[in-house]
Amino acid sequence: MSRPLLKPLLVLAFACLAAMVLSVGTGSVSVSPGQVLAVLLGEGSNLQQTLVLELRLPRTLSAFATGGLLAVAGALMQVLLRNPLADPYVLGLSGGAAVGALLAMLAGLGGLLVSGSAFAGALLSTLMVFGLAHGTGSWTPSRLLLTGVVVAAGWGAVITLMLAVSPAQRLPGMLYWLMGDVSYARSPWPALGLLFLVCLLVVPLGRSLNVLARGPMQAAALGVSVRPLEWMIYILASLLTATAVTMAGSIGFVGLVVPHMLRLVLGNDQRLILPACALAGGALLVLADTLARVVIAPEQLPVGVITALLGVPTFLYLLYRSR
Amino acid sequence: MLMFSSRLTVAVVITTALLGWQRPAQADSVCATDDTGAKICLDQPANRIAALSPGATELVWAAGAGDKVVAVVSYSDYPEAAKDVVSVGSHTRMDLERLIELQPDLVIGWVTGNPPEQLEAIRDLGLPVFSIEPRTFEAVSHTIERLATLAGTEDAGFAEAERFRQGIAEVSRQYQNAEPVPVFYQVWDQPLMTVNNEHLIGKVITLCGGVNVFGELERLVPRISAEAVIGANPEAILAGGMGEENRHWLTRWEEFPGIEATARSNLYFIPPSLVQRPTPRMLEGSRLFCEKLDTARGKR
Numbered sequence: 001m002s003r004p005l006l007k008p009l010l011v012l013a014f015a016c017l018a019a020m021v022l023s024v025g026t027g028s029v030s031v032s033p034g035q036v037l038a039v040l041l042g043e044g045s046n047l048q049q050t051l052v053l054e055l056r057l058p059r060t061l062s063a064f065a066t067g068g069l070l071a072v073a074g075a076l077m078q079v080l081l082r083n084p085l086a087d088p089y090v091l092g093l094s095g096g097a098a099v100g101a102l103l104a105m106l107a108g109l110g111g112l113l114v115s116g117s118a119f120a121g122a123l124l125s126t127l128m129v130f131g132l133a134h135g136t137g138s139w140t141p142s143r144l145l146l147t148g149v150v151v152a153a154g155w156g157a158v159i160t161l162m163l164a165v166s167p168a169q170r171l172p173g174m175l176y177w178l179m180g181d182v183s184y185a186r187s188p189w190p191a192l193g194l195l196f197l198v199c200l201l202v203v204p205l206g207r208s209l210n211v212l213a214r215g216p217m218q219a220a221a222l223g224v225s226v227r228p229l230e231w232m233i234y235i236l237a238s239l240l241t242a243t244a245v246t247m248a249g250s251i252g253f254v255g256l257v258v259p260h261m262l263r264l265v266l267g268n269d270q271r272l273i274l275p276a277c278a279l280a281g282g283a284l285l286v287l288a289d290t291l292a293r294v295v296i297a298p299e300q301l302p303v304g305v306i307t308a309l310l311g312v313p314t315f316l317y318l319l320y321r322s323r
Numbered sequence: 324m325l326m327f328s329s330r331l332t333v334a335v336v337i338t339t340a341l342l343g344w345q346r347p348a349q350a351d352s353v354c355a356t357d358d359t360g361a362k363i364c365l366d367q368p369a370n371r372i373a374a375l376s377p378g379a380t381e382l383v384w385a386a387g388a389g390d391k392v393v394a395v396v397s398y399s400d401y402p403e404a405a406k407d408v409v410s411v412g413s414h415t416r417m418d419l420e421r422l423i424e425l426q427p428d429l430v431i432g433w434v435t436g437n438p439p440e441q442l443e444a445i446r447d448l449g450l451p452v453f454s455i456e457p458r459t460f461e462a463v464s465h466t467i468e469r470l471a472t473l474a475g476t477e478d479a480g481f482a483e484a485e486r487f488r489q490g491i492a493e494v495s496r497q498y499q500n501a502e503p504v505p506v507f508y509q510v511w512d513q514p515l516m517t518v519n520n521e522h523l524i525g526k527v528i529t530l531c532g533g534v535n536v537f538g539e540l541e542r543l544v545p546r547i548s549a550e551a552v553i554g555a556n557p558e559a560i561l562a563g564g565m566g567e568e569n570r571h572w573l574t575r576w577e578e579f580p581g582i583e584a585t586a587r588s589n590l591y592f593i594p595p596s597l598v599q600r601p602t603p604r605m606l607e608g609s610r611l612f613c614e615k616l617d618t619a620r621g622k623r
Contacts, residue, residue, distance in 0.1 A: 027420045028424075029420045029421060029424040047423065047424065047426065050423055050448060051420055051423060051424070054447075054448060055419055055420055055423065055448075056420075108435075108439070109439070167435075169435045169436050170435070172413075172415030173438045176415070176416060176438075181416075183419075183441070183444075293418075293420075297412070297418055297421070298418035298421045299397070299412045299413055299416070300412055300413075300416040300417070300418055
């Protein structure tokens with residue numbers, strides 16, 4: 001990677017590290033930075049070890065992975081659909097995942113089964129949109145977008161129906177899931193691995209993506225095989241989103257705004273934007289989750305609320321300043 | 324001889340080792356089965372209890388172990404002393420950090436109220452979770468007894484459980500031959516919600532010789548329409564409320580003089596804290612409930 005591309009990434013990586021250090025060092029129980037360091041080196045009291053190693057660190061890494069996945073998925077969707085309003089959920093994937101998760105919760109299941117059910121719902125929704133958009137006629141991004149939006153509306157109706165008929169005591173859990181909450185996350189490693197792999201896979205394709213972002217005609221004229229590339233983006237973005245939603249419910253806003261923010265600052269070069277999205281999305285969610293844990297502790301906020309509250313003014317400011 | 328003696332020594336050593344190994348655990352260890360069917364055993368009676376629902380807090384106090392409670396959740400407002408205990412957030416989303424910091428040796432979960440994945444996380448951290456969900460009067464007593472066993476406060480706990488059991492039995496005897504009264508119990512106003520016969524409040528209605536007009540509905544806490552209430556034509560309407568206030572909840576029925584309950588002015592308020600938690604306070608709530616239905620009978 002060339003030098004001018006490397007510098008912003010290094011800055012973002014440093015910001016990520018800072019966000020993580022802050023997140024691991026902050027909580028409703030105070031653990032000093034020195035004590036955190038001691039725990040990471042294998043010392044510290046039992047209580048501190050449990051707090052840092054079993055509660056905070058996995059949660060921070062999960063938040064990072066989720067935010068990164070969503071931001072990369074959002075950036076890919078925006079390239080694929082050539083629509084600035086596209087986000088990872090625009091094609092109904094989060095709706096499918098939500099129906100899966102809520103069904104599991106209604107059945108009184110917890111933990112792994114809710115995640116599994118959410119993942120199944122996300123895949124089902126992806127296949128449905130994929131199949132329907134393909135249909136019998138020609139395939140275009142606008143057809144994919146319309147199919148996805150309508151399927152999403154359908155899922156929305158099912159979700160409302162489920163909320164309306166659910167027993168009152170199950171509602172809070174369901175609402176938290178719908179608002180997005182990292183405390184559902186279990187092991188962060190599969191998601192982190194996926195994020196890393198996808199970044200490795202996508203960066204070499206950056207040039208083709210750059211051309212595609214300008215329009216399929218131009219891309220085809222320049223020798224990019226458009227259709228396979230578009231399908232690949234769709235499948236990758238869906239996989240990323242499904243993994244993120246499975247970990248932490250449908251956290252809004254990160255996937256929509258992080259790519260736009262980075263484009264406003266760094267320009268629209270996918271070779272830079274995609275890895276930058278992974279870092280910036282991760283950092284944003286780590287910060288947001290830290291706030292969600294401590295703002296009104298011991299009460300816990302869903303992180304989706306914080307991402308929007310943080311992201312909206314930042315984005316509006318950048319938009320206002322640009323040009 | 325030498326061989327015999329060495330064998331004996333070995334046997335003695337092994338036996339002592341086994342006894343020595345087992346004795347401390349056996350002497351003090353306490354076990355109880357929770358409402359999910361899980362058997363919870365503690366090496367010694369619990370000394371630091373975290374109660375993850377307002378109802379659990381009351382029950383632990385009833386079991387005589389109130390002074391061992393180190394963590395509660397929001398709205399744990401009874402008894403008065405519970406208000407001074409550290410809160411670990413709402414029962415729907417707990418602050419696990421704070422919970423761990425308080426180092427409880429027993430966590431009382433709520434089967435349908437606490438998020439299952441959080442209870443699982445607490446178990447994964449190595450804390451014993453005893454999940455409760457009393458659905459009958461007997462279950463209230465039984466829960467108090469089990470909590471008393473786990474906390475090593477059997478004397479106080481079993482006495483309180485028995486007091487509640489006897490009290491309910493007495494109310495039951497008093498009203499078992501009472502004239503039936505068709506009753507509508509309003510749990511919530513918007514949306515309008517009631518309870519079926521499976522609900523503990525539904526059981527209070529039956530206990531008092533009332534007939535729950537929505538008792539046969541399938542859901543525990545059904546949402547119903549005002550029309551359905553008018554159609555069911557209850558002879559008495561009893562309502563809980565938000566906090567201890569509910570002026571509007573009952574006045575809405577005054578517009579419908581066609582309802583028997585309105586025509587006879589049988590619109591009564593029951594403080595929700597006395598019947599809506601499965602705790603010994605239900606005895607007081609039940610007595611009040613039964614008195615209201617008796618007043619309604621007197622207006623015939």
